[in-house]
Structure formats: C-alpha cells, structure tokens
Amino acid sequence: MAEYLKLGVKNEPAMSQASLGFVGRSVAVAVVEDISHNLDPNLFTALKDAALSTNPDESKQAVKAALAHGTHPEDIADFYIPALARDMGDLWCADQLSFAGVTIGVSRLQAMLRALGPNWASDNATTNENASILLIVPQDVYHTLGAIVLSSQLRRKGFSVKLFLGGKPEDIANHITRTKTDAVFISSSAGETLEKLRQIIEVIRGSSGATCPIVIGGSILDVQEIHDVTALTGADYATKLPDEALKLCGLQETEKKKISARNGT
Incomplete structure (x- = not known):
C-alpha cells in the first residue's frame, strides 16, 4: 500500500457540511483546460507520492529530481500541481484520503510551487x-x-x-x-x-x-x-x-x- 494512504483515516467521524466545503474549496484550481495530455504518468505518480508522503522532505526532493531530468518548472506549476490537487480531491471523495491528508497534500503542493520559482512568489x-x-x-x-x-x-x-x-x-x-x-x-x-x-x-x-x-x-x-x-x-x-x-x-x-x-x- 502506498505510503500516502497512512495519511487517510478510514474511520474518522462524519464531517460537517462546513468541513465538506473546506475540502472542496481547498482543491479548487484556476486552470480549467484539459491538461491530462501534458502529463507523464510516471512523473505524476512520483510527485503525488511525494506530496502525500509522511516525510515532508520528499516533496522538494521529487521536484529537484524532475528538474534534473529535464522537466520544465513551468510544466510542473501549470500542469502537474493543478492535476495533483484535483486527484487529491478525487481520493477524498473515494474515501481513500482523509480530510487531514488533503490539507497536508495541498500544503505540500504550495511548497512545491514556491520552490519552483522564487520570483513567481x-x-x-x-x-x-x-x-x-x-x-x-x-x-x-x-x-x-x-x-x-x-x-x-x-x-x-x-x-x-x-x-x-x-x-x-x-x-x-x-x-x-x-x-x-x-x-x-x-x-x-x-x-x-x-x-x-x-x-x-x-x-x-x-x-x-x-x-x-x-x-x-x-x-x-x-x-x-x-x-x-x-x-x-x-x-x-x-x-x-x-x-x-x-x-x-x-x-x-x-x-x-x-x-x-x-x-x-
């Protein structure tokens, strides 16, 4: 089982409607075009596992590895990060990721974005x-x-x-x-x-x-x-x-x- 599933809590109490709204808004993204054709499945999986890992350092390491292999920072920012955010929302809806897991994952994605381009921030x-x-x-x-x-x-x-x-x-x-x-x-x-x-x-x-x-x-x-x-x-x-x-x-x-x-x- 992937390590990020440890962030999920299968038997956690039912969430309030306010909490449900929080999760939905947390993973909303600005880019609405179909971006799936711009994604490499292996890189997507590596970044996803890093963002949802129990080790916070894995996010930065995964970004460094992607850049070292020739991935453009703009592609990670514009394609992978929005797609990962949506995927986290899907995992939560499928009861495979907890509320806390989504919150942590989105926070890691924000950290990835900041690491990609200091001037962009x-x-x-x-x-x-x-x-x-x-x-x-x-x-x-x-x-x-x-x-x-x-x-x-x-x-x-x-x-x-x-x-x-x-x-x-x-x-x-x-x-x-x-x-x-x-x-x-x-x-x-x-x-x-x-x-x-x-x-x-x-x-x-x-x-x-x-x-x-x-x-x-x-x-x-x-x-x-x-x-x-x-x-x-x-x-x-x-x-x-x-x-x-x-x-x-x-x-x-x-x-x-x-x-x-x-x-x-």
Whole structure:
C-alpha cells in the first residue's frame, strides 16, 4: 500500500457540511483546460507520492529530481500541481484520503510551487511596470492553491501581482488606495454567495473610484451564469480563463506594446 494512504483515516467521524466545503474549496484550481495530455504518468505518480508522503522532505526532493531530468518548472506549476490537487480531491471523495491528508497534500503542493520559482512568489516580480494586478481570495475561503498557481502564471507573463489570501475588505481598500492597480481579479469558489462578492466589489469601487476593471473567476462559474455574476455583483467581467481576463481588461495588448517598445519595433 502506498505510503500516502497512512495519511487517510478510514474511520474518522462524519464531517460537517462546513468541513465538506473546506475540502472542496481547498482543491479548487484556476486552470480549467484539459491538461491530462501534458502529463507523464510516471512523473505524476512520483510527485503525488511525494506530496502525500509522511516525510515532508520528499516533496522538494521529487521536484529537484524532475528538474534534473529535464522537466520544465513551468510544466510542473501549470500542469502537474493543478492535476495533483484535483486527484487529491478525487481520493477524498473515494474515501481513500482523509480530510487531514488533503490539507497536508495541498500544503505540500504550495511548497512545491514556491520552490519552483522564487520570483513567481514575489509581489514585485515584473518586467511590465505599468501593469499591476490585484488577485483576491476572499476572507474565510480556502481555495488558495488555484490563486497561487494563477499568480505565478501572471508573473511569468510579466505582470506585477499582489496576492491577497483571505483578504479582508478594509485591507483590500487600503491597498487600492495606496497602490496603482490596473485590474482586480477575484478568485471565487462555488460555495460563495454573490452578495458577498458584491460587498467586496463595492469596497473596491469606493476605494479606486471605479477606475480599474474587476473580473470574477473560479469555480463559482460552474454554478452561476456569467451574466448573473456580473449583474448581481457589479463586476465588469467573469471568466475562468486567465488569458481572456487579461484581454478583457486590455492588459494583454498593453504587455505586447511595452515589449515592442523595449525592442524598438
């Protein structure tokens, strides 16, 4: 039996609905495209066993081994980590992994992501000084892995990203008041209410004077229509695709223009 199953608790007490929601949100991810064709089964298994091992050092060792064998760090971040998060959720649903096991596993995946690219984890990592994105995971929501994956993708595209995990409205307001922000992305789970999102957006509008576009993404779009989300929250746009969000906010074009300007074309 694989070592990670030791993290499972077969006879643990029944979970509350709140705990069920916690697990579901913990493994939510930002990338929604089919990524299975980008995965090597052997590497997937090695990273999975390492993330769910009782030895926390195995995660870093597995990443180092993958990189040493030629795997691109971007592939681990964009394909393997989201797929592993989903797989952990499937294991829990099949009663093969405990609540604690999922929590530990997702935490290890976050550690893998940080180890892959230190600059991806920096709020100031940017080659595009005029494009700054505020990425918010609302307070009391636990689907942080997807937002961390998304923030690393945006930084690699050249954007400066400030990531607010469990952001309180007053903290968000203070940040927007003090800092130039070109767009606000809100990562929202299926368990959140549109009213809660409306309140967050109201705070943002009051702080920024409605000068920056606001985009809602995440698994909430699996259970709500895009029109309803934008109409009832006050968001400008709603999409689960990062590139589409950038395009809707006009940031993709801005990035290309700056690259052309630097190259003198």
